[in-house]
Amino acid sequence: MSTQPRPSPALEHTVLIVPAMHCAGCMGKVERGLSAVPGVSSARVNLSARTVAVTHDPQVEEGSLLSALAGIGFEAQRRRAQLDAPASAVKPLLAPLAVAAFAMMNVMLLSVSVWSGAEGSTRILFHWLSALIGVPAIFYAGQPFFRSAWAALRTGRTNMDVPISIGITVATGLSLYETSVGGRHAWFDGALMLLTFLLAGRALDAMMRDKARAGVDSLLSQAAQGAIVVGDDGSLTSVKAEDLAPGMVMRIAAGEKLAADGEIVSGASRFDQSLLTGETAPVPAAVGERALAGTLNLDAPVDVRVSHAGRETTLAEIARLMEASTQNRSRYVRIADRASRLYAPAVHTLAAASVIGWLLAGASLYQALVIGVAVLIITCPCALGLAVPVAQVVASGALMRAGVMIKDGSALERLATIDRALFDKTGTLTLGTPLPDPAVVAAMDAEEASVALALASHSRHPLSRALATALSSTGTRAAPLDQVREVAGQGVFAQWNGVDVALRRPDSASGIASVLTIGERPHRLISFADRLRPGAADAIARLGAMGVECSILSGDRAEAVAPVAQTLGLTGQGSASPAEKQQAIGDLRQSGHRVLMVGDGLNDGPALAAADASIAPGSATDVGLQAADMVFVQSSLLAVPRAIAASRATMRVVKQNFALAIGYNLIAVPLAMAGLVTPLIAAAAMSGSSLVVVANSLRLARAAR
Amino acid sequence: MSVVAVLIPVALGLGLAGLGAFFWAMRNGQFDDPEGAANRILLDDDEDEV
Numbered sequence: 086m087s088t089q090p091r092p093s094p095a096l097e098h099t100v101l102i103v104p105a106m107h108c109a110g111c112m113g114k115v116e117r118g119l120s121a122v123p124g125v126s127s128a129r130v131n132l133s134a135r136t137v138a139v140t141h142d143p144q145v146e147e148g149s150l151l152s153a154l155a156g157i158g159f160e161a162q163r164r165r166a167q168l169d170a171p172a173s174a175v176k177p178l179l180a181p182l183a184v185a186a187f188a189m190m191n192v193m194l195l196s197v198s199v200w201s202g203a204e205g206s207t208r209i210l211f212h213w214l215s216a217l218i219g220v221p222a223i224f225y226a227g228q229p230f231f232r233s234a235w236a237a238l239r240t241g242r243t244n245m246d247v248p249i250s251i252g253i254t255v256a257t258g259l260s261l262y263e264t265s266v267g268g269r270h271a272w273f274d275g276a277l278m279l280l281t282f283l284l285a286g287r288a289l290d291a292m293m294r295d296k297a298r299a300g301v302d303s304l305l306s307q308a309a310q311g312a313i314v315v316g317d318d319g320s321l322t323s324v325k326a327e328d329l330a331p332g333m334v335m336r337i338a339a340g341e342k343l344a345a346d347g348e349i350v351s352g353a354s355r356f357d358q359s360l361l362t363g364e365t366a367p368v369p370a371a372v373g374e375r376a377l378a379g380t381l382n383l384d385a386p387v388d389v390r391v392s393h394a395g396r397e398t399t400l401a402e403i404a405r406l407m408e409a410s411t412q413n414r415s416r417y418v419r420i421a422d423r424a425s426r427l428y429a430p431a432v433h434t435l436a437a438a439s440v441i442g443w444l445l446a447g448a449s450l451y452q453a454l455v456i457g458v459a460v461l462i463i464t465c466p467c468a469l470g471l472a473v474p475v476a477q478v479v480a481s482g483a484l485m486r487a488g489v490m491i492k493d494g495s496a497l498e499r500l501a502t503i504d505r506a507l508f509d510k511t512g513t514l515t516l517g518t519p520l521p522d523p524a525v526v527a528a529m530d531a532e533e534a535s536v537a538l539a540l541a542s543h544s545r546h547p548l549s550r551a552l553a554t555a556l557s558s559t560g561t562r563a564a565p566l567d568q569v570r571e572v573a574g575q576g577v578f579a580q581w582n583g584v585d586v587a588l589r590r591p592d593s594a595s596g597i598a599s600v601l602t603i604g605e606r607p608h609r610l611i612s613f614a615d616r617l618r619p620g621a622a623d624a625i626a627r628l629g630a631m632g633v634e635c636s637i638l639s640g641d642r643a644e645a646v647a648p649v650a651q652t653l654g655l656t657g658q659g660s661a662s663p664a665e666k667q668q669a670i671g672d673l674r675q676s677g678h679r680v681l682m683v684g685d686g687l688n689d690g691p692a693l694a695a696a697d698a699s700i701a702p703g704s705a706t707d708v709g710l711q712a713a714d715m716v717f718v719q720s721s722l723l724a725v726p727r728a729i730a731a732s733r734a735t736m737r738v739v740k741q742n743f744a745l746a747i748g749y750n751l752i753a754v755p756l757a758m759a760g761l762v763t764p765l766i767a768a769a770a771m772s773g774s775s776l777v778v779v780a781n782s783l784r785l786a787r788a789a790r
Numbered sequence: 791m792s793v794v795a796v797l798i799p800v801a802l803g804l805g806l807a808g809l810g811a812f813f814w815a816m817r818n819g820q821f822d823d824p825e826g827a828a829n830r831i832l833l834d835d836d837e838d839e840v
Contacts, residue, residue, distance in 0.1 A: 109832035132826030179816055187809045191802065207794075214798065 096126060099139045099147060101161045103154065106135055111159070118157040122149060134299050137161075148323075174291035181226040182284040188222030189277040193768075196274040200765045212264040212271045219273030223257050226280050229287070245425040245470060248432055252461050253279060259458045270455075275462055275767045279470075282775050286474040290494060293481050297490040301716050312337065312344045315388060333391045337382045340545045345391045346378050352387035356380045357547075359511045362640045362688055367597065379687055379706065383547065384590070419495050420736075421473040424743060428469065436460040439758045456760045463757040463767055464750055468774040472742035476782040480735040480789075487789035488719040489700075489728050496714035500698040500732040502679045506628055506725070507670065507692070509684035510639035510649055510657070514621055516720065517685065517704060519548060519597050519613035521555050526611075529601075532564070533609065537601050539563035540577045540588035548599050548613055549577070549588065576600075617652065618702075620721035625653050627726040631733075633681070638666055640688045666692035683725055685709045700725055731788040738785055742778045749774040 103115060112130045115137055119128035124145040130137045139150060147163060154161040195211040203211060227250070234246035253276045260271040311325045312335035321336065326344040329335070334350060337343055353371035358364050358380045367383050370376055376389050440457035444450065477494035484491055491497060508514050529537065538561045541553040566579040566586070576589025576599065584604035591600045597613040628635050637657030639646045650657035661669065670692050673680045682689065682696035685705035693699035693712035701713035702720075710716055717724035753770050756762050815821065 109829035112826065112829060113833045130826055131823040132829055133823045176816075176821075179821065180813065183809060183812045183816075187805055191805050194801065214802075218802070 095143055096140050097143050097145075099141065099150065099163070101137050101139065101147075101150060101154070101163060102135060103130075103137055103159050103161045104135055105159050106130065106132060106137075114157050115154065115159060118153055118159075119150060122153045125150070133296075173295055175288055175295055178229065178284060178288040178291055181229060182281070182288050184222050185226035185277055185280040185284055188218050188226070189274065189281045191218050192274045192277055196271075196764065196768070199271075208269075209264070209267050212260075215271055215273040216261060216264050219277055220257060220261065223253060223273075223276055223280065226277075226284065227253055230280075230283070243426060243429055244422045248425060248429040248464075249279070249283065249470060251433075252276075252464075255458050256462045259455065270764050272458075272462055272764050272767065275764055275771060278768060278771055282771075283470045286471045286478075289478045290474040293478050293485070293491075294493055297481070297485065297492055300485075300490045300718070301492070301710055312341075329391055331391050331393065335389045335391060336386060337376075337389055338386050338545070339382055339384055340547050340550075342381050343376055343378050343389065346393040347376055347389035347391045349374055349376055350388045350390045352385055354382050354384040354387050357383050359517065359641075359686065362686075364511075364641050364645075366642075366645070381547065417495060417499060419473070420498055420739060421470075424469065432461065432464045435464070435754060435758070442758075443760070452760075456758065459760070459762045459767075460754060460757040463753045463762055463770065468746035468749060468771075468778045469743070471775055471778050471782075472746055473739050475779050476735050476738045476742060476785060479782050479785040480731050480738075483786050483789040484728060484731050487724070487727060489715055489717045489724050489731075489789070491715050491728075493714075496698060497732045497735050499679075499714070500681065500729055501736040503681040503698055503729065504633055505673055505678040506633050506635045506681040506683060507638040507666075507673075507696070508635060508655075509682075509686060509689050509692075510637055510641055510646055511615065512685040512704060513618075513683050513689075513702060514637065514649055514653065514722070515615040515617055517615060519551055520616050521552050522612045522614065523555075525609070526555055526559065529609065531561075533601065533603065533606075534559070534561040535564040536566075536581055536586050536603055537588060537611075539566045539581075540569075540579060540586065540601075543569050543579070544571050544577050544588075548597065551613065552588075552599070552611065617649065618720055618722045620723040622653055624722040624724075624726050625655065627723070628729070631726060631729060633729065638669055638682075638692070640666070640686070663688045663691050667695045670695045681725075681729075684713075700728065727789055731785075734788045735785060738782055741781055745777055745781065746774060749777075 103111075106112060106115060112132055115130055116128045119125055119137065119139055122141075122145065124142040125139060126142075127140045128137055141150070151161050151163075192215045195215050199208050199211055230246045230249050230253070233244065234250040237244045237247060256272040256276040260273050260276070263269070263271050311323055312329060313321050314324045314329070315321060315334045315336050324333070329345045335343070335345065335347065339354070349370055349372050351372060353369070355367035355369045356376060357367050358377065375392075376382075376387070378393075436457045439460050440453045443453035443456055448456075474494065477497050480497060481491045481494070511517055526534075534556055538553055538556040541549040541556065542563055543566075544550075564581055566581050569577065569579040571577045576587055578585070578587045578589070580586070581603070585602075586604070587600075587602045589600055589602070591598050591610060599611050599613075601609045601611060625635050635655055637646055637650050637653075637655050638661055639657065639659050640661055640663075641659055643657075643659035646657040646659040658669070666689065670680050670682060674695075674697070679697045682692045682699045683701070684693055684699070685702050687706050687708045689701075690706075690708040690712045693701065693709060698715075699713040700715045700717060701709040703710075703716055703718035705713070705716070715728055717728070749770065753762070756766070820827075
């Protein structure tokens with residue numbers, strides 16, 4: 086290229102989210118497409134995070150990058166500020182894991198020679214070498230456990246990391262002493278092996294959470310992010326949502342979402358408030374009336390003067406309700422920590438008892454202490470520490486492949502206990518978007534269908550888009566049209582073979598419908614309605630069979646809830662405000678139920694946060710996605726019973742793992758108390774029990790069927 | 791014993807070299823995008839496509 090841009094010292098970096106990328110082909114297309122934009126010096130895709138980092142001249146505008154991507158068929162968005170550089174949970178664990186694994190392998194190599202009979206100065210040398218490698222490695226790699234144990238102890242609680250830390254520290258101290266006096270047994274290998282196994286379990290757990298969060302983040306960014314603002318001189322500028330200020334006038338095109346609350350200053354339209362209130366019938370509003378952030382403008386462009394922006398919108402009220410209710414969930418104690426509450430005192434009592442017992446039996450203090458430490462080391466919860474995370478990692482991996490993303494392991498534990506499920510209607514039991522009546526679509530002849538598709542494809546109106554999608558899926562081809570024009574609030578008008586054709590709003594605007602007219606032919610009324618999610622009836626039936634009682638809790642009018650409730654055979658409550666939804670869940674919890682909330686809208690946010698566990702569909706609002714524990718991305722509602730079944734299977738396996746770990750202790754502890762355990766036996770027992778636990782957990786790989 | 795005096799430092803040195811390589815790779819961002827790295831091998835780097 087002769088017009089190669091000179092390398093500028095002030096290149097800018099932009100990170101864009103491209104949710105649709107999923108393969109090598111997409112990566113290549115995106116990188117080549119962006120590199121072809123003048124002024125772009127490099128583009129690098131991160132497929133794990135579904136982002137692309139672009140390095141470019143400051144003159145290059147974001148819009149041109151987005152349109153370049155749109156040109157090759159990828160929808161992209163700017164990454165929002167709060168999502169920049171999400172802290173990875175895996176990274177801080179990788180270095181300790183590597184150090185522990187390296188040290189374990191080297192120490193084990195030396196230990197093998199000791200076990201096979203190295204004596205005298207060789208054994209002492211090997212023990213010193215082990216200490217040289219082991220002590221710094223344990224100090225460094227054990228920090229995640231030491232820190233968490235210290236944090237728990239300081240607040241007067243205990244968790245799984247407390248017995249782990251005590252076991253490791255005591256083992257290291259005793260081994261150092263043994264080494265310095267030229268003793269027979271050093272336990273550096275055991276301590277390092279414990280660290281390696283536990284760190285591997287945690288790293289896997291963190292990896293799964295990172296993956297789920299990246300998935301949820303890529304869904305998050307699809308909401309309204311800004312608005313076109315009309316200046317005093319009539320100029321149009323694009324303003325980001327967080328920069329909108331009261332007094333600005335936003336121009337909202339049909340099919341756009343409002344980014345802030347405001348008052349309509351010109352134009353009139355109907356607004357879909359289903360995300361905000363669950364109400365499905367469009368709400369008309371004209372000059373002087375209020376339009377709320379998060380609602381969708383259906384019919385015609387309007388100008389809206391911003392009254393509240395950002396944190397002051399109606400959403401703020403919902404956010405306050407949510408903050409109050411998340412405390413419920415943080416009070417939940419995870420099963421591993423509950424187990425350690427019983428486990429830690431038991432182990433420490435046993436160790437103390439063996440020291441006292443051996444002293445009473447006439448052993449020297451040194452001998453008694455060595456045996457006490459051996460008890461601590463052998464009971465150190467290697468298998469117990471893996472019992473929960475490995476099972477949860479395998480299960481959440483299986484669920485992720487089935488399209489359910491789980492934000493953390495405690496969600497699985499909470500989900501397994503639920504016996505009551507509440508469903509939002511709009512967008513949860515139903516798809517949340519108007520779809521054309523299939524009977525009408527099927528009744529159209531080929532000419533009508535092809536004209537309708539051609540007209541619909543010229544409009545960005547939500548109804549047109551839904552119609553175009555429905556017709557394209559039946560294999561219809563668009564007819565050639567002339568003189569196409571879209572009249573805002575009226576419809577699309579054109580000429581087809583010299584005949585006037587139109588896809589317009591019906592004269593009497595009741596319900597949601599549009600009218601197809603072709604010359605003198607009779608008009609065809611295409612009615613639109615929200616439809617049940619595929620698999621909804623099946624999912625409800627399965628939940629019933631699993632002993633979970635279901636009902637509907639909707640913000641929509643009772644008349645709109647009734648037909649859905651009837652179809653699914655559920656009881657339903659309508660017209661519930663966000664606070665009432667939250668209250669309903671509180672009441673159920675009070676009466677001893679464990680409640681699952683399934684919802685998507687802003688109005689469900691407080692309920693999602695208040696419930697014992699919550700699931701949102703991938704099409705949910707940002708608030709819904711953030712408040713929910715789990716997000717399912719495919720359209721079928723069967724994801725809900727599947728997730729519950731998988732969580733219950735996980736808890737079964739976790740309990741089996743606990744039983745295995747305790748069974749191992751039942752054999753090993755008497756040996757240790759009898760003073761028969763050597764480092765070799767400890768190493769074999771630890772790795773053996775860990776492998777058994779991991780193998781048992783792997784059975785969950787098919788849990789999400 | 792003299793063999794051990796050579797082999798032990800060699801073993802430790804090799805191990806440390808591996809650990810050092812891992813740390814370098816981590817700092818260098820090699821683990822930022824495992825999925826992308828797995829797919830990148832399928833890309834054609836040749837600019838002049840047929």
